[in-house]
Structure formats: C-alpha cells, structure tokens
Amino acid sequence: MDERELIRQAQAGDLQAFEGLVKGWREQVFRIARQIVGEEEGAKDVAQMVFIRLWQVLRKYREGGSFGSYLHRITVNLAIDFCREQSRRGMAESWDPAGMDTLPSLPTGSETSPSPGELQKIFEVLSRRLSPRQRAAFVLREIEGIPTEEVAEILGMRPSTIRTHVQEARRILQEALRRHYPEYARGSGEKQP
Amino acid sequence: MKELRDPADFFRPLKETRPPEEFWVGFWPSVRAGIREAELSRRPMLTPAGALLLGSSAGVMVAAAILVLGFLVVPALRMVPQPASYPATASRTAIPHPEERTSPPVLEELGSASARVYTFHVGEKADATDVILIVDEAIDI
Numbered sequence: 001m002d003e004r005e006l007i008r009q010a011q012a013g014d015l016q017a018f019e020g021l022v023k024g025w026r027e028q029v030f031r032i033a034r035q036i037v038g039e040e041e042g043a044k045d046v047a048q049m050v051f052i053r054l055w056q057v058l059r060k061y062r063e064g065g066s067f068g069s070y071l072h073r074i075t076v077n078l079a080i081d082f083c084r085e086q087s088r089r090g091m092a093e094s095w096d097p098a099g100m101d102t103l104p105s106l107p108t109g110s111e112t113s114p115s116p117g118e119l120q121k122i123f124e125v126l127s128r129r130l131s132p133r134q135r136a137a138f139v140l141r142e143i144e145g146i147p148t149e150e151v152a153e154i155l156g157m158r159p160s161t162i163r164t165h166v167q168e169a170r171r172i173l174q175e176a177l178r179r180h181y182p183e184y185a186r187g188s189g190e191k192q193p
Numbered sequence: 194m195k196e197l198r199d200p201a202d203f204f205r206p207l208k209e210t211r212p213p214e215e216f217w218v219g220f221w222p223s224v225r226a227g228i229r230e231a232e233l234s235r236r237p238m239l240t241p242a243g244a245l246l247l248g249s250s251a252g253v254m255v256a257a258a259i260l261v262l263g264f265l266v267v268p269a270l271r272m273v274p275q276p277a278s279y280p281a282t283a284s285r286t287a288i289p290h291p292e293e294r295t296s297p298p299v300l301e302e303l304g305s306a307s308a309r310v311y312t313f314h315v316g317e318k319a320d321a322t323d324v325i326l327i328v329d330e331a332i333d334i
Binding site for chain 2: 015019022023026027030031035040044047048049051052055056113116119120123138142143144145169170173174177178184185186
C-alpha cells in the first residue's frame with residue numbers, strides 16, 4: 001500500500017494504516033528529534049509524542065502539501081518545546097567544555113573519521129552552543145539535506161532567515177570543532193563555505 | 194595548509210545512523226496507548242443519548258419536586274401560624290393577658306392557719322406579672 005493510501009485510511013480512523021505510516025517515518029522523526037533534543041531517550045519520547053499528535057491532527061492534512069514537511073513541522077515544534085521544558089526545569093545540559101573530557105578518545109590525524117557513535121557525541125556536545133532554531137535549521141538543511149524553501153516552510157520562517165541561521169550554525173560549529181577537536185577541524189582540502 | 198573542514202560535511206554522516214531494530218520494540222504500543230489515552234481525555238463525559246437520558250431524569254425529578262411542594266409542603270405550611278402573627282414578646286406567651294388571667298396555679302398546699310399570702314401585681318399590660326409572697330411565722334427555718 002502506498003503512502004497516500006495509508007494516509008487516507010489513517011484519516012478515516014484506521015489504526016493499522018497509521019501503524020504503517022509510523023513504521024515508515026519513525027527513523028527520520030527520531031533522528032531529527034535526537035539532533036535537536038541532544039539525547040536518545042528524550043528524542044524517543046518526542047518521537048512518540050509526534051505520532052500521537054499526528055494522529056490527532058491528521059484529518060486536517062490536505063493532499064497536495066508535502067506530508068514530510070507536515071510531519072517535520074510537528075517534530076521540530078515538539079522537539080523545541082521539549083528543549084524549553086527541560087531548560088525550564090534546569091535539566092538540559094548546558095555548554096560545558098570540561099565535558100569534552102568524557103568523550104571517547106579519538107584517533108589522531110585529519111584523514112581519519114570518527115565512528116558514528118563518536119560523531120553523534122561530538123555533535124551533541126558542540127551543538128549545545130546553537131540556539132534551538134539554529135540547531136533545527138542546521139539539522140534539516142545540512143544533515144537531512146532538505147531544500148532551504150522546505151526548511152523555511154517547516155520552521156515558519158523566510159528562506160533568507162534559514163540561510164542566516166544555517167550560516168551562523170556552521171560558523172559556530174566550525175569554531176568549536178577547531179578549538180576542541182583540532183584533529184577533525186582540518187579537512188582534506190575541502191573548499192570553505 | 195589544509196582548509197578548515199566544513200561542519201556540514203563533517204556531520205552529514207549522522208543521517209546514515211540508524212538505531213538497532215530492538216530499539217523500536219515497544220515504540221508502536223506506546224504510541225497506540227498514547228493515542229487511546231488522548232482520545233479518552235478528549236471524549237465528552239456524556240454521549241448525546243446519555244445527555245438526553247440524564248436530561249429526562251432531571252426533568253422527572255423537577256416535576257416530582259413540584260408535586261411534593263404543591264400537595265404536601267405548602268398545605269402543611271398553611272396550617273402553621275406564620276411567624277409574623279406572633280407578638281413581639283413571643284417568649285412571654287406563658288404569661289396570659291391580664292383580662293384572661295386566672296388565679297395562679299397552686300404551688301403548695303398550706304397547712305398552717307397562720308400563713309398569709311400576699312400577691313403583688315407588677316408591671317403593666319403585657320409586662321404585668323404577679324409576685325406571690327407567703328408569710329408564716331410557724332415556718333421553722
């Protein structure tokens with residue numbers, strides 16, 4: 001069954017069809033939530049909330065619009081709400097350069113790449129310097145590869161604002177990488193943005 | 194000297210990270226439970242039929258209350274003197290009006306021939322009362 005049909009049936013109240021949608025989108029939803037929230041368990045909670053919310057509002061979705069954008073908007077909004085709530089409760093991890101010591105020892109040499117787990121940890125620590133909107137813009141545009149216009153639609157901003165957020169996020173991350181991970185800061189001759 | 198690495202290129206492989214399949218165990222049941230819980234909390238307390246039934250029951254109860262008031266309570270109230278009809282000195286109703294006054298009740302049989310009884314009328318109208326004084330020299334205190 002294709003996605004349109006699953007959406008139609010789920011809109012009519014078919015939970016089994018909705019489960020099909022959840023299985024098809026859960027990895028991306030979780031991945032985006034994880035990069036914004038910065039930790040696995042919180043991101044899993046957010047992903048579950050995203051699908052519960054999606055079920056509640058799915059009837060409002062109209063064919064023709066991008067279902068992915070619709071779902072990503074819910075994801076980003078709930079992930080940012082989660083960050084704010086954690087921050088309000090004083091539970092969010094703040095920027096802590098000393099926390100670098102807890103990172104796994106990384107191989108030396110700029111040609112080597114960190115393992116996926118190490119890369120995830122580095123992003124979690126460095127991206128704490130970004131605002132939630134900058135983080136969301138960077139994750140959607142640069143990691144997920146979503147076009148700028150679509151990111152603008154998801155975040156409810158103008159494309160020019162998205163470009164500014166992404167540029168600023170890149171600058172902050174590059175500086176943090178240079179200071180704290182010099183072994184990874186220098187590429188193999190890639191062109192500067 | 195090498196250029197600084199673009200963080201977008203550096204972090205792009207994060208898109209390829211996938212949690213193991215066992216990570217998703219319990220995910221859908223939790224979502225389904227959340228959906229049910231949300232639906233229960235949003236559902237109105239009464240269905241339309243329930244509301245109609247409850248409304249009908251309430252109507253019947255109101256009608257019954259009106260009947261009880263009309264046939265039992267109101268006639269019973271009519272039989273009881275209204276508080277406004279009582280004199281302001283209602284607490285003194287034990288003292289009869291001077292015109293209706295009869296002799297004071299017998300307090301004690303006096304067996305003594307020397308005993309004398311004096312009755313003083315004190316006060317006027319509604320405040321009038323009798324003070325009875327018994328004098329007997331034979332009383333041995």
